[in-house]
Amino acid sequence: MLKIINGRVHDPANGVNGAVRTIAVKAGRIVAEAELDSSAKTIDARGMLVFPGGVDMHAHIAGPKVNAARKMRPEDHRRATPIRRTPHTRSGVMGSTPSTFATGYTYARLGYTTAFDAAVPPLGARHAHEELEDTPVIDKGFLVLAGNNEFVLDCLKGGELEKLRHFVAWLLDAAKGYGIKAVNPGGVEAWKSGGGNVTGLDDVVPGFGVTPRQILVALAQTTLDLGLPHPLHVHANNLGMAGNWATTLETMKALEGRRAHMAHVQFHSYGGEPGALPTSRVADLVEYVNTHDNLSVDVGQVMFGDTTSMTGDGPLGYYLHEVTHRKWFNGDVEMESGCGIVPIKYRHRSHVHTTQWAIGLEWFLTMGDPWRIALTTDHPNGGSFLAYPEIIRLLMDREYRKEACRAVNQKALAKTRLADLDREYTLDEIAVITRAAPARLLGLADRGHLGPGAHADIVLYDDTGPPGATFANPRVVIKAGAVIVEDGEVRRDVRGQTLYVEAAWDRAVLPAIEKWFSDFYTIQFDNYPVDMVYLSHPARVPTTR
Numbered sequence: 001m002l003k004i005i006n007g008r009v010h011d012p013a014n015g016v017n018g019a020v021r022t023i024a025v026k027a028g029r030i031v032a033e034a035e036l037d038s039s040a041k042t043i044d045a046r047g048m049l050v051f052p053g054g055v056d057m058h059a060h061i062a063g064p065k066v067n068a069a070r071k072m073r074p075e076d077h078r079r080a081t082p083i084r085r086t087p088h089t090r091s092g093v094m095g096s097t098p099s100t101f102a103t104g105y106t107y108a109r110l111g112y113t114t115a116f117d118a119a120v121p122p123l124g125a126r127h128a129h130e131e132l133e134d135t136p137v138i139d140k141g142f143l144v145l146a147g148n149n150e151f152v153l154d155c156l157k158g159g160e161l162e163k164l165r166h167f168v169a170w171l172l173d174a175a176k177g178y179g180i181k182a183v184n185p186g187g188v189e190a191w192k193s194g195g196g197n198v199t200g201l202d203d204v205v206p207g208f209g210v211t212p213r214q215i216l217v218a219l220a221q222t223t224l225d226l227g228l229p230h231p232l233h234v235h236a237n238n239l240g241m242a243g244n245w246a247t248t249l250e251t252m253k254a255l256e257g258r259r260a261h262m263a264h265v266q267f268h269s270y271g272g273e274p275g276a277l278p279t280s281r282v283a284d285l286v287e288y289v290n291t292h293d294n295l296s297v298d299v300g301q302v303m304f305g306d307t308t309s310m311t312g313d314g315p316l317g318y319y320l321h322e323v324t325h326r327k328w329f330n331g332d333v334e335m336e337s338g339c340g341i342v343p344i345k346y347r348h349r350s351h352v353h354t355t356q357w358a359i360g361l362e363w364f365l366t367m368g369d370p371w372r373i374a375l376t377t378d379h380p381n382g383g384s385f386l387a388y389p390e391i392i393r394l395l396m397d398r399e400y401r402k403e404a405c406r407a408v409n410q411k412a413l414a415k416t417r418l419a420d421l422d423r424e425y426t427l428d429e430i431a432v433i434t435r436a437a438p439a440r441l442l443g444l445a446d447r448g449h450l451g452p453g454a455h456a457d458i459v460l461y462d463d464t465g466p467p468g469a470t471f472a473n474p475r476v477v478i479k480a481g482a483v484i485v486e487d488g489e490v491r492r493d494v495r496g497q498t499l500y501v502e503a504a505w506d507r508a509v510l511p512a513i514e515k516w517f518s519d520f521y522t523i524q525f526d527n528y529p530v531d532m533v534y535l536s537h538p539a540r541v542p543t544t545r
């Protein structure tokens, strides 16, 4: 039992905005103070801010492409300061794609207690679970890629929406995933079947005769019909291309009336002609999102520096390689998806990179409802999650932001609205976009807040100093009621939970799935069930929900 007293509590989900409150913890959960007895340990948080643990709803921390990126960039690991072994913790390497142990400890040291990998191919699920098992402290889970899955496309081709629903439920169940993601729907399949792509919502996917629009709408509806906690997670077509804002707007309109989450929306907000310099079209898109509450976004903020782009969008990886001339990895084509990995360095002087940086900040500063926007860098695509405190400072401190604007490409900056935006985020709004909103958008009712029944994931920050330093150095991080981090040091190693959904499906769909696997992968199912393709070590299947 634990009692945190005298701290200024920021718990926007429960309407607490900086009031001094006592937070009581029993058996890993937040409880009413009356439930504690005299044996409760007390933490005096005078001069500190009390926040719920951070929730990262879109990052890349496990799965085949994360591993490929780890192997592909030894120079990146070598440059970074490694995490040394301590009596409590394992060692690990850092850089833009840290090892599993380093990922868990580093998130915890930042005050993040839950993080989701946004894109795991179902065939890579088993390994992704093994990695998540090795990612300490934080709770975690992943979204399963489905937007280019041949079985999905086959169902749509035949108009078999009920079969699709059972398949998606089976897929989640077999892969032990938390939600469904569509990455460049139809485009990755086009890439795999001849090096092409799709360029708009009504292009036809070769071999299937279906369109990205059909895939999006059917998967969005399927997630709703299944009652999944998180709606369809959308990586729209034409990511990164000048002029793609029109595709993004059309995608949002196609989803009208259905809940959906638009991932890393910064990368989808570009005006200009294809092949020319991108411009900002945030104003058009944010106006649409502000007036359509079925949609939520995470930003995918770009930060200057060296990082690794990794995406399930195979043709995009190739495009980035062509633009940057840097080494390139194309993979997962044998799975139900694809992927591309390219190192990237975002430069202050670059017109394109400055535009991307400003577009991300424009999204934060013009979005009306903070409950429908989450802070992400699409780690590591726009930058590492280690950049979150710096982003918070840019949002909270107008003068600091103006200073930062002086260091970037002025021509590019002048074509955005960033210099005119005076908004400053409050501490409460920061609590919303870094924990309360992402938890709510993911459908995690017992995370992202400090009300009775919530997981006792709590962070204490110093109440003084610039916000960047405050949020980079939590004084105390508590996970499930246990003090894990004190004054920047991980004092205790614990295992978080893997979160996944249990969706109901009809066994009648199994023969069709087995036939599909047999046709595409020449697998025989005489001796074991088809689920074992994904998770053939039952002992490694997460035991918690």
Ligand SMILES: [Zn+2]
Residues within 6 Å of the ligand: 058, 059, 060, 118, 119, 263, 264, 378, 381
């Ligand atoms: Zn991503």
